[in-house]
Structure formats: structure tokens, C-alpha cells
Amino acid sequence: MTLEQIDPQNYRLLRPCECVDLYEIGEVPSLYSPVTPEIQPLDWPVEKAKEMVPEPRRQAFDHLLGKLHGKQFIGMDYAEEYLRDQYRRGCRANTMRSSSKGIELFLNFLTQAGKMSLDQIVREDLYGFIEREQDRGLKPRTVDTRLKAVKAFLRFLIDQELVHHRLLSRRITVKVPESLPRAIDPDEVGKLLSVIKHVRNRAMILVLLRTGMRIGELLNTKVGDVNLKERRIEIFEAEKNRVGRVVYLSDDALSALSRWYKKRDSHKDFVFYAMGRRTMTYQGARAMFNKYLAEAGLADKGYSLHCLRHTFASELLNAGMRLECVQQLLGHSCIEMTRRYARLTDKTREEEYFRAMSIIEKGEIDGHYRFDNPLQAVSEKTQLFSPHSEELHEHP
Numbered sequence: 001m002t003l004e005q006i007d008p009q010n011y012r013l014l015r016p017c018e019c020v021d022l023y024e025i026g027e028v029p030s031l032y033s034p035v036t037p038e039i040q041p042l043d044w045p046v047e048k049a050k051e052m053v054p055e056p057r058r059q060a061f062d063h064l065l066g067k068l069h070g071k072q073f074i075g076m077d078y079a080e081e082y083l084r085d086q087y088r089r090g091c092r093a094n095t096m097r098s099s100s101k102g103i104e105l106f107l108n109f110l111t112q113a114g115k116m117s118l119d120q121i122v123r124e125d126l127y128g129f130i131e132r133e134q135d136r137g138l139k140p141r142t143v144d145t146r147l148k149a150v151k152a153f154l155r156f157l158i159d160q161e162l163v164h165h166r167l168l169s170r171r172i173t174v175k176v177p178e179s180l181p182r183a184i185d186p187d188e189v190g191k192l193l194s195v196i197k198h199v200r201n202r203a204m205i206l207v208l209l210r211t212g213m214r215i216g217e218l219l220n221t222k223v224g225d226v227n228l229k230e231r232r233i234e235i236f237e238a239e240k241n242r243v244g245r246v247v248y249l250s251d252d253a254l255s256a257l258s259r260w261y262k263k264r265d266s267h268k269d270f271v272f273y274a275m276g277r278r279t280m281t282y283q284g285a286r287a288m289f290n291k292y293l294a295e296a297g298l299a300d301k302g303y304s305l306h307c308l309r310h311t312f313a314s315e316l317l318n319a320g321m322r323l324e325c326v327q328q329l330l331g332h333s334c335i336e337m338t339r340r341y342a343r344l345t346d347k348t349r350e351e352e353y354f355r356a357m358s359i360i361e362k363g364e365i366d367g368h369y370r371f372d373n374p375l376q377a378v379s380e381k382t383q384l385f386s387p388h389s390e391e392l393h394e395h396p
Contacts, residue, residue, distance in 0.1 A: 060093035064100045073107040075118045075157075082156045102149030105133070118162050126150070126172055144174040180344050181310040188298055189311065195295040201288055203253075203260035204272055207233075208305065210253035212312035212330050215305045219280055221271045228258060235331070245331045313338070317345040 061083070068080050082103070086096050109129050110121065129150065133143045151172070157163045184192070189209070196202040208218060217235050225234045231249040249257065264271075270279040286305060293299050309330070316326050327338040 057087070057093050060096060061087045064096055068100065068104065071104065071107075073104070073111045074115055075107050075110075078118065078157060078160070078162065079103050079107060079153070082153055085156065098145060099149045099152065102146035103153045105129075105146060106150045106153070118157060119164075121154075121163055121167060123167060123170075123172070126167075130172075130174060140174055140176045144176050147172070147174055178340075181313070181340055182303070182307050183311040183314040183344065184301075184303055184307050186315075188296070188301070191296040192292060192298060196292050199256075199260050199263055200272065201292070203256040204285070205289070205292070205308065206253040206256045207249070208308040209312060210250040211247035212309050213247060214309060215282060215285055219270070219272060219282065219285065222269050223271055226257070226271060228254065228261070243331055243333060245328065247329060310341070313341045314345050317341055318347065 064083060065080060068076060068083065073079075079100075083096060083100060086099060091099075106129055109132060110125060113125065113128070115121065115125070126147075130143060130147060133146060134140075151168060154163060154168055158165050158168070193202075193205070196205055204218065207213065208215065211233060213221075213233070213235065221233060221235075225236070226232075227234070228249075231254055233247050233249065234244070235247065236244045265273075268278065272280050274280045274284050289305050290299070293301070293303060313326055313330055316329070317323070323335065323338055323342060326341065327335050330338060332338045
């Protein structure tokens, strides 16, 4: 039997005598030509083999445990137990990675500070950890994320009665700047789209731009999640808050996606994939986007793939869509998150400002500063009743 005679679906089920793990390689290399008797296909179906492969969340968990194992910091056993608790509670892989990183840095800091056991932790250790992370030049949001991971770990230790509950009796926070979302200028959107000729890449960028999907959500989208006839994509579990939603395809996004569907491999599960792979990594998508930014002369603008999502929200609000509808399309659990875009795109506020400034510049206001009439009336009424406030107070 030769490789040409074997069904491609069974490539990953081959058992080479030289202990080469074809699954770890990913695909059979083109120069791999084993002797015929050394290859024997296994007798169970492909679906059975897939069940033996750990899910991505389990793979991430095992990897993080392996990194923690053997570290010579105080409390590493409890860090591993906390990670197991996160896995049991169904935390996402990114959550476990973030927690593991923050906890490892904190325990390393405690060890360097001369702490011998967890019950020696005091609030000053938290302050010192924050200052060390800030001195390393990290952004406030990164420091805040690591502090949150450490506090969650400490609450776990408090429940285990390993540290005193007074450690977190008062709030310890890091002030994070509330920056405006960064949207791409409409003219620059046109420049970007004009240089994207590749069918797959143009479909990816337009779908991100017209649906507001996060890049992780798009890369995890499978063919069954897309309904071209009804022009919709179903996101069963959002990337951040794990809340499902439905997004819709505009004319240009639908056209680009339809062209990609005519060229893509129909045997692939995921809508977008890299050559020779089942899916595409975030690093690959980011490299692709940066290449087109450079070709469009926008490399120095600081745009990222997530800016396409910001652009989507800003353009909808500029077009007059209600804030509540934008919230649902973006998948925000809190409308305050969506309200950030209103600060960026409030045309009413902009018009009111320029109307007022035109009056000021023409010198059409009196020189005396005075209350607006309704405010003046309220102020006078307050002053009138203030001497009698005790007499007017209602008694039960």
C-alpha cells in the first residue's frame, strides 16, 4: 500500500514504525515516502480519532499546568489548584492564561521579597507588586488586568482560610484611562479596500468591517454558522462575554463572501483558513492586515484589526441607528460600553457646539454672563424657600 492508495481522511490514522507522530506534524510532508509494509491504517473511524484529541481549552490548561509545575515560588501548589478550579468552572483558555501569568508574577515578587509562606502576605505587598509592574513600563490596563487576576486568586485563598480576609477588606484599584474607540477615517477605509485584491482576504476584511465581529469570532466561524440566503452569521458564543448574537451581511460583504465560497475548499469546517491548515491563527490574520495597511500608506496610523469593529459601530451611529440596536449587534452586555461610541459620533453635540461658537465669534452675545432663563428661575425659587426649609420639612 502506498500513500496514493490511502484515503486522505486516514492520513492522521497511520501508524509509522519509526514512531513519527503524523498528528503532531499536522499533515503528511510531501517528501515523506515510507516503505509500504511499514504503514498500516487503523481500523477505527476518523470520528473516533477526533474524540481522542483534547479540546483547545484542555490543551491550554495542560500547557499552563506544565509551565507552573516545578517553579520554585511560594504557593505554587495553590496556584495549580486555583487553575484547576478555573478549568472546572468552565473558564475560557484566555482567562486561564491571563490568571496564570498574573499569579506567577505575583508569587515571584513575594518570593523575591523574602516571604516564606502565604499567610505572611499583607496589603503592602499588593501595593509593591503594582508599583513594580508600573515601573516595568506596562500600560495601566495591563497592570489592572494582572491585579484583578491576583485579587481573584487571593479570594480563593481566603475561602481556603490560607490568608486573612482583611487583606481585601478595602478596595485596591488601578486607574485605567477611558480612551475613545479608534475608528478608521472613511477616506482611509477606501484606501485600504482598494489594495485588497485577494478573494479570501477581501472577504475577511469586509465581513469584519460590516458586521462588527471580533477577529477571534470570525476565525472560529464555521460554514454552518453562515446563512448566505438570509444574509446572517450566527455567533453562538461571543469571544469575550460568551453571549450569543446574530450579525448581518451588507451587500458588499455578501458579495465578497460569496466569491470566496466559490473558491474555498468545501471540505474545510471553518469559513476562513490558511493554506494547508484547518483554520487561521490570529497572528496570521494580523500579519495580513498589516501588509495591506503598508500598501495603502497607513502603516503609521496605528490601526489594528479591532479598529474595524470600532469603525463599524461609529458608522452605524453616524447613520442614525439607535444605541440599543448597536449594542445588540456588537454583543455588549452593558450599554455603557456602547455609549463610548456615542461620545465619538454625537452629531447633535457637534452641531450645537458650532452653532454656539458662530454666535460667540460674531459677538452677538451680551458682555454680562447670566443664567439661562430656566436655570435663573430655579435658582431664584431655591433662594426664596431656603430660609423656610426647616418649616416646610414634612414630618411623619
